[in-house]
Amino acid sequence: xxxxxxxxxIGDLVRDKFSIMRKRRVGEIISINDNxxxxxxxxxxxxxxxxxxxLEPKRFKAKxxxxxxxxxxxxxxxxxAFDLGTYVEFSRKKxxxxxxxxxxxxxxxxxxxxxxxxxxxxxxxxxxxLECIEVEPRRGLPRILHGNGTPKKFVAPxxxxxxxxxxxxxxxxxxxxSFKLV
Numbered sequence: 001x002x003x004x005x006x007x008x009x010i011g012d013l014v015r016d017k018f019s020i021m022r023k024r025r026v027g028e029i030i031s032i033n034d035n036x037x038x039x040x041x042x043x044x045x046x047x048x049x050x051x052x053x054x055l056e057p058k059r060f061k062a063k064x065x066x067x068x069x070x071x072x073x074x075x076x077x078x079x080x081a082f083d084l085g086t087y088v089e090f091s092r093k094k095x096x097x098x099x100x101x102x103x104x105x106x107x108x109x110x111x112x113x114x115x116x117x118x119x120x121x122x123x124x125x126x127x128x129x130l131e132c133i134e135v136e137p138r139r140g141l142p143r144i145l146h147g148n149g150t151p152k153k154f155v156a157p158x159x160x161x162x163x164x165x166x167x168x169x170x171x172x173x174x175x176x177x178s179f180k181l182v
Contacts, residue, residue: 008032008064013047014039015070016062025060026070036061047072081163082124088132088161090154100154101164102132108155129155141166 008014008029014037016024027039041050041058050058082088084104091099107118107128116128124130134144134152144152 008037008069013042013070013072014062014067015044017066017068025062027060027062030059036063037067044070044072082130082158082161087135087164087166088130088156089164090132090156090161092160100132100134100156101137102134102154102156104130104132105153106131124158126158129157130161131155 010029010032012029013026014029015026025039025041026044027037027041029037029039031038038059038061041060042048043050052058082104084106086104087101088104089099089101107116107124108131109116109128116125118125118128132154134154135141136144146152
């Protein structure tokens, strides 16, 4: 029985199916020949190109029936991204009707006086609190202001927040600002 390999394209990530002597290689397809794929080897977790001693990208050839598509675990296990500038929905209880919407402007550590680790790694570490500026989703996302003109802020734990995506146009093409859960 012959298999058709029409579902592979240049740029796809593949992994060796069979490998006895070494770890299974992961690579990005750069050319497709009759029976082989030519690939540039990448690190399976970070997807960065692996270089050899001459500082050239490592390449390998693999038979078409000896590889399968590779989906990085990073994409499969992706959690809510609480990066700076992301919009979130916050409610104190799971199915509460009272919700706040805000844009993340910083991170706060639960213990006072400690510098949050989230700034060091460049994204939310899962433990720090989220500092947000409250916005009004029904009027085009303006900031909600106090009486003196300063923006209203709130601090929320990440386990009570959900990442939301801003939608500017509805299904009919009408201008609208609303949120959709990511």
